[in-house]
Amino acid sequence: MIELQQLCKRYGGGRRGQGVVALDQLSLEVPAGCLYGLLGPNGAGKTTALRILCTLLAPDSGLVRVGGLDALSEPRAVRRLLGYVAQEVAIDKILTGRELMRLQGNLYHLPWRLSSQRIDELIELLGMADWIDRRCGSYSGGMRRRLDLAAGLLHRPQVLVLDEPTVGLDIESRAVIWAVLRQLRDGGTTVLLSSHYLEEVDALADQLAIIEAGRVIAQGAPAELKAALGGDRVTLRVREFSDAEEAERVRALLHACAGVRQVVVNQSQGYSLNLVIEHDGVVEQLRRQLSAADLPVFALAQSRPSLDDVYLQATGRTMMDAELAVAGSRDPKAERKASM
Amino acid sequence: MTISPSSSPVTSSPAPSALAEISQETLALTGRLFVQLQRRPSTLVAGVLQPLIWLVLFGALFAKAPAGLLPGGISYGRFLGAGVIVFTAFSAALNAGLPVMFDREFGFLNRLLVAPLRSRSSIVFASVLYITSLSLVQSLAIMGTAALLGYGWPGAGGLLLVLVTLLLLVFAVTALSLGLAFALPGHIELIAVIFVANLPLLFASTALAPLSFMPTWLGWLAALNPLTFAIEPIRAAYAGELSLSAVVLEAPFGTMTTATCLAVLAVLAAGLFLLIRPLLDRKLS
Numbered sequence: 001m002i003e004l005q006q007l008c009k010r011y012g013g014g015r016r017g018q019g020v021v022a023l024d025q026l027s028l029e030v031p032a033g034c035l036y037g038l039l040g041p042n043g044a045g046k047t048t049a050l051r052i053l054c055t056l057l058a059p060d061s062g063l064v065r066v067g068g069l070d071a072l073s074e075p076r077a078v079r080r081l082l083g084y085v086a087q088e089v090a091i092d093k094i095l096t097g098r099e100l101m102r103l104q105g106n107l108y109h110l111p112w113r114l115s116s117q118r119i120d121e122l123i124e125l126l127g128m129a130d131w132i133d134r135r136c137g138s139y140s141g142g143m144r145r146r147l148d149l150a151a152g153l154l155h156r157p158q159v160l161v162l163d164e165p166t167v168g169l170d171i172e173s174r175a176v177i178w179a180v181l182r183q184l185r186d187g188g189t190t191v192l193l194s195s196h197y198l199e200e201v202d203a204l205a206d207q208l209a210i211i212e213a214g215r216v217i218a219q220g221a222p223a224e225l226k227a228a229l230g231g232d233r234v235t236l237r238v239r240e241f242s243d244a245e246e247a248e249r250v251r252a253l254l255h256a257c258a259g260v261r262q263v264v265v266n267q268s269q270g271y272s273l274n275l276v277i278e279h280d281g282v283v284e285q286l287r288r289q290l291s292a293a294d295l296p297v298f299a300l301a302q303s304r305p306s307l308d309d310v311y312l313q314a315t316g317r318t319m320m321d322a323e324l325a326v327a328g329s330r331d332p333k334a335e336r337k338a339s340m
Numbered sequence: 341m342t343i344s345p346s347s348s349p350v351t352s353s354p355a356p357s358a359l360a361e362i363s364q365e366t367l368a369l370t371g372r373l374f375v376q377l378q379r380r381p382s383t384l385v386a387g388v389l390q391p392l393i394w395l396v397l398f399g400a401l402f403a404k405a406p407a408g409l410l411p412g413g414i415s416y417g418r419f420l421g422a423g424v425i426v427f428t429a430f431s432a433a434l435n436a437g438l439p440v441m442f443d444r445e446f447g448f449l450n451r452l453l454v455a456p457l458r459s460r461s462s463i464v465f466a467s468v469l470y471i472t473s474l475s476l477v478q479s480l481a482i483m484g485t486a487a488l489l490g491y492g493w494p495g496a497g498g499l500l501l502v503l504v505t506l507l508l509l510v511f512a513v514t515a516l517s518l519g520l521a522f523a524l525p526g527h528i529e530l531i532a533v534i535f536v537a538n539l540p541l542l543f544a545s546t547a548l549a550p551l552s553f554m555p556t557w558l559g560w561l562a563a564l565n566p567l568t569f570a571i572e573p574i575r576a577a578y579a580g581e582l583s584l585s586a587v588v589l590e591a592p593f594g595t596m597t598t599a600t601c602l603a604v605l606a607v608l609a610a611g612l613f614l615l616i617r618p619l620l621d622r623k624l625s
Contacts, residue, residue: 054454079456090447094376106368107455109361135379151451337525340444 001159001190002030002053007062009048009214012334020331022048023059024214030192030207035185037205037222038194039307041322045214046194047087050163053192054084057338066159080108083157085148087164093137097128097147100136101154108155115154122150127176142173149177153184160184162193166200178204196319198307210311212322217314222307229305229313231261234275234283237298238290247271253293257285268321272299274312361458362465369452369466373439377474383435387478391428392485395420398548399489411550412579421486422575423547425479426567429506430541432475433513434534436467437521441530444521464518464620471514472507479506491578498577501598508605509570512612519616546571551590563591566608569601 007026012019022045030036038046051057053064055075064071071078091100098119105115123129126146131139139147145165152160162181166174181204185191195201201208202222210218210225218225238250247265250273255263259282264274277283283302290297311319377384399417410419440463443449452463483502487493494502517534524530542548544558545567551559562568572588576598581588589596596604 056450056453076456076458079454082454084454086447086450088447090451092372092376092448094379095372099372099375103368103372104451104455106364107452107457109356109364109456109458339447339450 001032001034001067002028002036002192003063003065004028004049004053005063005065007049007052007064008060009045009052009057010060011338012331019334022214022335023052023062026062026211026215028209028216028219030190032190033185033188035181035191035204035206036193037201037208038192038211039196039198039201039205039208039311040194040211041196041319043323044196044211046196046211047163048214049211050084050161050192050194051339054082054161055079080155081158083152083155083160085145085152085160085162085165087167091136091139091144091147094135096135097132097139097143097150098123100147101151104151104154110155118154118156119150122153125180126150140170141168142170145169146173146176149180157189159190159192162191164195165193166195166197196323198311198319202307208307210307210314212311212315218310225310226305226307229276229309231276231278231305232280233303233305233309234277234286235266235299235301236273236275236286237270237300238295239298240270242271244271247273250290250295253289253295254286257282257289259285277302358458362462365457365459365462366465366469369462370469373466373470376439377470384474384478387428387432387474388481390431391424391478391482394427395424395482395486395489395491398424399491411552414579415491417486417489418491418578419550419575420548421483421491422571422578423542423545424486425482425502425574426506426509426570427542427547428478428482429475429510430513430567430570431538432478433471433510434517434538436471436514437517437519437530438527438534440467440518440521441524441527445527460620467518468511468514472510475510476503476506494574494577495580497582498580501577501582502574505570505573505602505605508602508609509566512566512605512609515609515612515616519612519619522616522619522622541565541567546575546589556592560592563589563593566605569596569604572596573598573601 005027007023009023010019010021026045026049028038028049038049040046048057052059053066053071055071055078058072066078067081069077069081095103101119101122102115105118110118123132126149128143128146128150131143132147136144136147149162149165152162160181165177165181169177181191181193185206193204205222207221208219208225209216220228236250236254238246242250244265244267251263251265254260254273254275259278261276261278266272266274275286277286280302283300287297287300308319311322315322317325395417399420402416405416407413410416440449443452449463453460457463479502483493520530520533524533544561545565546562547567551562554562568589576586576588581598584599584602585597587595588598588601
């Protein structure tokens with residue numbers, strides 16, 4: 001249903017500089033009727049990819065197809081297929097929610113009666129009846145996001161695109177939005193959402209792509225990706241704060257153990273050690289080895305592989321570290337300019 | 341309650357005509373601007389009050405000027421009326437770009453740009469429609485007040501001429517302002533340009549004084565100022581000169597009739613719309 005091929009995009013730089021690379025040969029395919037998650041840290045290029053998909057931004061190179069139509073040569077036909085719920089909720093504070101939806105209906109050329117009927121349906125579906133006739137300026141974040149989702153759904157798009165739909169939302173609004181997205185998917189709508197919340201993508205998505213620095217680094221169903229990693233994760237601290245030297249000594253010791261697949265020293269977390277182990281029995285063995293070497297155990301946590309581990313495996317760092325690292329390398333001015 | 345299956349998108353009904361779709365878009369967008377105005381009427385109130393203050397204060401400023409000072413022997417208030425009417429319409433039109441700029445900044449424009457608008461010119465049409473009606477209402481309010489102050493009324497034929505003149509000026513200035521709204525980086529810059537352009541254009545025109553009062557260099561500037569081309573036909577209409585061939589301005593480069601003034605304004609409006617096309621296309625297509 002959605003096909004992005006070899007998308008490249010850079011911001012800023014102009015004629016002189018190189019600018020900031022937002023997308024680097026990003027390719028992605030979303031089958032029809034799929035709830036697809038785009039997971040990545042802030043600054044990975046998710047918003048840029050979605051803006052290009054929604055014909056708001058032209059890629060420097062690459063191919064965009066939606067429902068078999070080329071979005072670059074037939075943008076209007078593609079816009080009819082798409083509903084887009086942007087990250088920064090764009091509503092007119094002076095209008096009421098109902099007026100905003102009515103405006104949206106006219107922009108999509110819905111006949112008056114159909115538009116009224118859809119507005120009523122969506123008010124019920126998203127639980128907006130109590131406040132829909134108040135001016136948008138008085139809405140909370142969750143109300144705005146629900147209204148924005150309703151507006152995006154007004155013309156019954158075949159493809160719904162949402163950019164970080166639940167960032168900063170209250171629990172109730174998040175639950176409503178998740179339920180509606182699942183219901184849409186069950187009704188046959190293709191849903192593509194971006195998120196930097198691991199648990200959101202894990203809970204919602206049938207398929208996902210992990211994006212890092214403008215390219216796809218892993219793709220598949222959440223369960224598949226985690227299973228492919230195999231093994232359990234263990235985080236170990238011999239002391240609350242170790243130093244590099246001790247961490248290295250422990251690493252060498254554990255690395256030699258049977259059943260330990262991988263040991264990484266995590267410098268940003270006080271030289272804790274991240275291990276991948278084959279099976280539960282290995283943990284006991286680790287404890288024995290450590291006490292034999294006269295080393296204490298301050299903390300030892302074991303878990304099944306998560307999507308963060310998938311990310312860690314592919315990039316060598318956790319998503320949180322990636323977000324911190326990328327924050328400084330963005331060009332907010334150029335991004336803002338492109339988004340106006 | 342169900343979510344309708346997406347296999348039957350509601351937009352696939354028999355294709356309506358382009359004109360029907362464009363008018364649906366344009367009317368919806370214009371309607372939004374009027375709802376905003378109705379709920380935030382300060383723009384309208386200020387837009388009427390400011391020229392009224394001009395008219396009353398400035399008109400009184402030269403109330404005791406020697407008779408016969410102005411061409412035709414008219415009072416200064418009478419002379420000023422045409423200038424204030426034009427200035428009102430001009431100021432309103434100069435602000436046309438502001439709502440568009442705020443839509444850009446708040447991301448609302450993106451909502452319009454992801455919609456399958458039949459023509460993105462609808463966004464421009466809506467602004468033009470809104471500003472034109474707004475500035476005409478303001479101008480009519482000023483004309484009414486001027487009449488009450490004893491500064492005259494142009495009569496039915498004259499009113500038509502006034503409206504046509506204002507319409508041409510408003511189109512031209514609206515085009516300019518919309519162009520700026522898409523070319524400049526933000527509303528601070530747009531407001532700065534409006535601020536800098538507004539008063540100098542007023543002073544360097546025949547709104548406040550006739551050409552014969554000015555030094556040569558200013559006379560040239562005023563005679564080239566588009567505001568002058570709108571002011572003089574209206575002033576002539578107020579003086580009862582309704583013929584298109586009536587000479588309304590003795591410019592340093594030759595005499596100008598009502599017809600030439602209107603033609604200049606029309607060419608200017610058309611030219612500016614053509615000129616901003618690339619800017620609109622860059623943002624809107």
